[in-house]
Amino acid sequence: MIEVKGLTKRYGAKAAVDNISFTVKEGEILGFLGPNGAGKSTTMNIITGYSSSTEGEVTVGGTEIFENPIAVKKMIGYLPEHPPLYLEMTVKEYLSFMYDLKKVKVSGVSKQKHIEEICGHVRIDDVYGRLTKNLSKGYRQRVGLAQALLGNPGVLVLDEPTVGLDPKQIIEIRNLIKGLGKKHTIILSSHILPEVQATCERVVVINNGKIIADDTPDNLSRAMSTDHKLTIRVDGPEDDVQKLLLKIPGMLRVDKLGVREESAYDFSMEAEPGADIRREAFKRLAERSWAILGLKSSELSLEDIFLQLTDESNKKSYIQSTEDPGADGEAADEAEQ
């Protein structure tokens, strides 16, 4: 549905977006993840036709945006980071204006009915007659989302849709987006990781204008998690347990995590890659009658992955370990740059 190829946007000598390429399939919810200033909004602005690229092309539904911007814009509903609301208008006036501006025509449905349907969908019926300047942040965001939904566009581009909302509103908007994903192709940008984890089927991580990962949240987690990092809870004297664990062959480090329950201490252990220390730890602790109350591998949350990926030193290792340089050297090349 969306194909971004070799997209570059330069501001003077600085490349805000540097030769990025990705595709989004029809009906997919793609999470566009990156720290502030990574190039997310710039990419979205180019996809929606708000700004132009220095190089590269964006194709939406088979149409290139720079060749036929009006046709592409008809296919896209865009919610920018700051909902573009006219504060002196009521919600009704604003949506009516946006309906006319977008030249929306929904067969068999009148303008009034279409707007009311969308208002019901995003739950803004109760503020329909109110001035947008008097609305809370959450409602403004919903009105912004409502204007993006006008005309039922095939593609929704949502730039940080939950920023500034309270936790309840965040959950509501997330559920709404999930629901929309059944009928729309969605690109959602965020630097809030649980949001992407909760709503997106695929994640593109961007940093310093370059894509540094493109996978499902689960695959990313799997690829970056390490089976040689474990957390253990032992019922025994803290210092002695640490010393004992450190003597296990292949063990690199054991850190105290403190007491979690009475007379039991948690430790994080890191062994050499490939070394399975679980059996040896069990055996040695059992010899001393220090009971293991818990043992788990240190799974990485998307937050950990994000921090690792956006850390320059780890970026290369992920790309090199997950990409086959022989089949597609692009990602590896990117990491080398």
Added chain:
Amino acid sequence: MAAIIRRELGAYFSSPIGYIFLAVFYVFSGFYFFANVLMMQSTDISLVFSNLLVIVMFLIPILTMRLFSEDIKHKTDQALLTAPISLTSLVLGKFFAAVLVFVLGMSITIVYGVVVAVFAAPNWALIWGNFAALLLLGMSLISIGMFISSMTENQVIAAVGAFAVALALLLVEGLSGAFTSPALMKFFAGISFMRRYAGFSSGIFEFSAAIFFLSVCAVFIFLTVRTQEKRRWA
């Protein structure tokens, strides 16, 4: 374009700007009508128009200052520029909305013509000639003000810039006499709005002057479109 015109008209009258513009326009035109026509017991309204010329130069920046600056500042331009409409439609929509408010203001002069007609037969050719002149001049100044507004997100800068240009255009007439070089004199006389306006005020429809004012509109509308386009590429 119709949606843009409707919205812009709504914006003028949901804020004090539209009312202030009309009120000031009506007060000054009423004063000049009273002083130059009713007090003097004359049927010649052209003096009213001559005086309105200066008022228009002061007032038009109020109309144009928000046209693009407000959208840029509040980022509502994202809604406009990602909508499936051409930049030309967007610019023309804003331009015609400002022109409509201006016409609403200056249409009071027709009422003055009717008032004069109650007492004596006015020279309608003169009134319509002046009306056309003021309209063309106003449209030109609106296009210039809109262009300046498209370059800044600060409405004060947009208003002061438009006013400065309007004032400069007013002074150009006097400047042309200050040069001895025939080329410079010709140049300043050529771009003088006042000189073009003067022909109309005597009731003569000067085709070349009309083309001049319409050309100014076309050039600045084009430049506004290019400014918007350039912002995309910046």
